[in-house]
Amino acid sequence: ALYSHPADVPQTSYDFIVVGAGVGGGVVARRLSEDPGTRTLLIEAGPSNEGILPVEVPLLCTSLSPDTAYDWNYTTTPQRGLDDRVLGYPRGRLLGGSSSINYLAWTRGSRDDYDRLARVSGDAGWAWDALTPFMKSIENFAPGAVDGHNISGQVDRSLHGTSGPLTISMPMDLPTDRFVIGTTQQLKEFPFVEDMNSGNPIGIGYGQNTIKNGTRDSSATAYILPALASNLTLDVLVNSQVLRVLQTGSVDGVPIFRGVQFAASANGTVFTINATREVILSAGSVATPQLLLLSGIGNSTRLKQTGIRPIVNLPDVGQNMQDHPLLGNIFNVHTSNITTDDIRRNNTVASEELAQWQTSRTGLLTLPPSAQIGWFRVPDKSGIFAGGDPSAGPTSPHFEFIVADGFAATQQAFPSTGRFFTLVTVVVSPKSRGAVTLASSDPFANPVVDPNFFSAPVDIAIMREAVKAARRFVSAPVWKGYIESEFGPFGSAHTDAEIEDYVRNFTITVFHPAGTAAMAPFNATHGVVNPDLTVKGTVGLRVVDASIFPFIPAAHTQAPTYIIAERAASLIRNSTGTAPANANATAPCEGNTTAAVSGASSLADSSV
Numbered sequence: 081a082l083y084s085h086p087a088d089v090p091q092t093s094y095d096f097i098v099v100g101a102g103v104g105g106g107v108v109a110r111r112l113s114e115d116p117g118t119r120t121l122l123i124e125a126g127p128s129n130e131g132i133l134p135v136e137v138p139l140l141c142t143s144l145s146p147d148t149a150y151d152w153n154y155t156t157t158p159q160r161g162l163d164d165r166v167l168g169y170p171r172g173r174l175l176g177g178s179s180s181i182n183y184l185a186w187t188r189g190s191r192d193d194y195d196r197l198a199r200v201s202g203d204a205g206w207a208w209d210a211l212t213p214f215m216k217s218i219e220n221f222a223p224g225a226v227d228g229h230n231i232s233g234q235v236d237r238s239l240h241g242t243s244g245p246l247t248i249s250m251p252m253d254l255p256t257d258r259f260v261i262g263t264t265q266q267l268k269e270f271p272f273v274e275d276m277n278s279g280n281p282i283g284i285g286y287g288q289n290t291i292k293n294g295t296r297d298s299s300a301t302a303y304i305l306p307a308l309a310s311n312l313t314l315d316v317l318v319n320s321q322v323l324r325v326l327q328t329g330s331v332d333g334v335p336i337f338r339g340v341q342f343a344a345s346a347n348g349t350v351f352t353i354n355a356t357r358e359v360i361l362s363a364g365s366v367a368t369p370q371l372l373l374l375s376g377i378g379n380s381t382r383l384k385q386t387g388i389r390p391i392v393n394l395p396d397v398g399q400n401m402q403d404h405p406l407l408g409n410i411f412n413v414h415t416s417n418i419t420t421d422d423i424r425r426n427n428t429v430a431s432e433e434l435a436q437w438q439t440s441r442t443g444l445l446t447l448p449p450s451a452q453i454g455w456f457r458v459p460d461k462s463g464i465f466a467g468g469d470p471s472a473g474p475t476s477p478h479f480e481f482i483v484a485d486g487f488a489a490t491q492q493a494f495p496s497t498g499r500f501f502t503l504v505t506v507v508v509s510p511k512s513r514g515a516v517t518l519a520s521s522d523p524f525a526n527p528v529v530d531p532n533f534f535s536a537p538v539d540i541a542i543m544r545e546a547v548k549a550a551r552r553f554v555s556a557p558v559w560k561g562y563i564e565s566e567f568g569p570f571g572s573a574h575t576d577a578e579i580e581d582y583v584r585n586f587t588i589t590v591f592h593p594a595g596t597a598a599m600a601p602f603n604a605t606h607g608v609v610n611p612d613l614t615v616k617g618t619v620g621l622r623v624v625d626a627s628i629f630p631f632i633p634a635a636h637t638q639a640p641t642y643i644i645a646e647r648a649a650s651l652i653r654n655s656t657g658t659a660p661a662n663a664n665a666t667a668p669c670e671g672n673t674t675a676a677v678s679g680a681s682s683l684a685d686s687s688v
């Protein structure tokens with residue numbers, strides 16, 4: 081059942097306690113609950129996702145953060161690489177986690193991203209081919225687009241699953257589609273990619289999105305709520321923040337962490353509950369390292385300085401933070417078509433669109449923020465990779481284009497007149513590394529979040545090349561008569577120095593923190609989790625969320641997190657003997673030993 085106060089939880093212990101009902105936690109809790117006889121408790125700090133209109137309406141996603149009731153409302157430290165600006169740093173705080181507030185793009189990443197994960201972790205089970213069954217087990221690929229247009233040639237449906245919990249669909253046609261696709265026919269530099277989820281995303285093509293019948297699909301709507309409706313082994317507790325995990329004993333001197341402390345608020349009663357098998361941390365890339373540190377797992381010296389008794393010395397907890405920097409390059413356009421600008425500006429248009437969405441789940445509000453996405457590499461001959469190429473390999477892009485039919489830049493005021501087109505550029509294989517650290521031992525105090533954008537010079541060089549590529553993209557003849565001019569500061573940035581200045585002044589985050597509890601081989605002294613996602617130096621504790629990636633995938637991070645979570649669930653079910661012989665299980669399972677891969681290397685030497 082779904083409970084909304086800690087005192088209502090009906091049992092004093094569960095087999096599994098999962099902390100955080102986002103992507104990682106939603107998937108794992110659902111899959112574990114498919115085993116009859118296994119009791120799982122999923123604890124979420126935020127409220128239920130149900131009945132919140134902007135959570136349901138795809139295009140309203142941009143109103144869900146920053147600074148709302150469904151956001152943790154973190155901010156970053158002043159970012160030196162961004163001229164000391166402080167950024168809002170949204171993370172979902174409700175059932176479904178960030179998948180309930182995100183921008184819905186479904187991108188798996190490249191073959192090389194996963195093959196590198198297998199290489200650096202020493203576990204061949206993380207390679208692209210080995211993960212393909214898990215990728216498909218997630219997806220219920222919709223047979224048609226939201227507006228019913230013919231999607232043949234826009235996606236390769238044979239690459240996708242059609243009976244998983246999460247619906248993936250193609251968006252409605254837009255007038256700008258013909259310019260984007262026309263460019264791929266006119267400029268060789270920007271090839272068309274039929275399906276960016278094939279393992280080789282290089283090129284530009286139609287976006288795929290977590291939208292079901294014109295409505296957001298998330299780990300809450302696809303995994304958690306259906307599990308609650310259909311089986312008796314899952315309990316979900318919302319409005320309850322986990323404060324720390326607790327040591328409950330030790331085996332051969334190794335501490336066991338099977339206790340969980342939680343409360344409804346900073347002044348509320350503190351409750352404790354134990355797992356008989358495992359505690360699984362899925363609080364996301366900011367809160368998971370925060371919880372590990374609060375629990376005495378981290379850099380012992382720094383923990384003592386913060387007033388926390390160290391239990392496991394794991395210096396990499398919270399380190400190795402990676403994110404994708406994003407920049408909205410805006411163009412003034414000449415069009416009589418309604419764009420998303422009209423919905424933002426004109427209440428009549430907005431009301432009409434909302435009425436259409438409410439009656440038929442159609443219209444512009446079914447759109448994700450982006451219709452097409454492009455993934456590109458900076459040529460080797462550019463000379464920017466003298467210090468090493470940070471990408472995972474030739475199928476991994478260095479930068480991304482996000483095509484937005486309207487004004488898509490939060491760092492500039494939205495003009496009261498005019499229509500716009502935005503070609504967002506994103507560095508997707510960054511070399512910069514930041515950190516999440518504790519500000520205090522108070523679990524209700526936000527941690528210190530420092531993505532450290534552009535601390536590696538190659539990242540700003542990639543963004544500079546991406547901005548130049550954006551200009552070349554709209555120079556294709558097909559755009560003539562549509563693009564009128566470059567808008568605002570973008571239009572004045574021409575020399576390399578001017579572009580760099582513009583980049584530092586206007587770049588923000590694309591909301592993809594990863595890597596703060598990074599996976600490393602079983603015998604490695606670096607890293608935070610083992611290849612089976614157990615926390616090093618502990619018993620009974622795992623991490624399943626975006627923090628486990630040693631390298632951020634060159635992709636929007638929800639699909640990669642769903643993918644690792646599906647395999648994690650399989651590893652957990654096997655390691656505890658609860659799977660796989662039951663009729664309810666719809667996910668693939670594998671043996672309980674992780675497969676070794678030769679030549680496993682450290683984080684430092686595996687980037688090239």
Ligand SMILES: Cc1cc2nc3c(=O)[nH]c(=O)nc-3n(C[C@H](O)[C@H](O)[C@H](O)COP(=O)(O)OP(=O)(O)OC[C@H]3O[C@@H](n4cnc5c(N)ncnc54)[C@H](O)[C@@H]3O)c2cc1C
Pocket residue numbers: 099100101102103104105123124125126145170171172173174175176177178179181182183184185186187320321322323362363364365367368371590591592624625626627635636637638639641
């Ligand atoms: C605004 C925004 C837009 C995005 N757009 C996209 C996109 O278009 N496509 C894409 O692929 N990705 C996108 N992402 C990223 C994607 O949503 C995340 O990568 C993904 O959700 C990560 O999953 P996770 O399990 O690591 O964490 P989350 O999904 O963030 O889940 C963590 C959960 O843990 C809960 N929690 C945290 N601390 C505690 C605690 N102490 N006690 C109890 N519960 C706790 C949180 O409330 C949350 O529910 C976006 C993210 C944001 C914020």
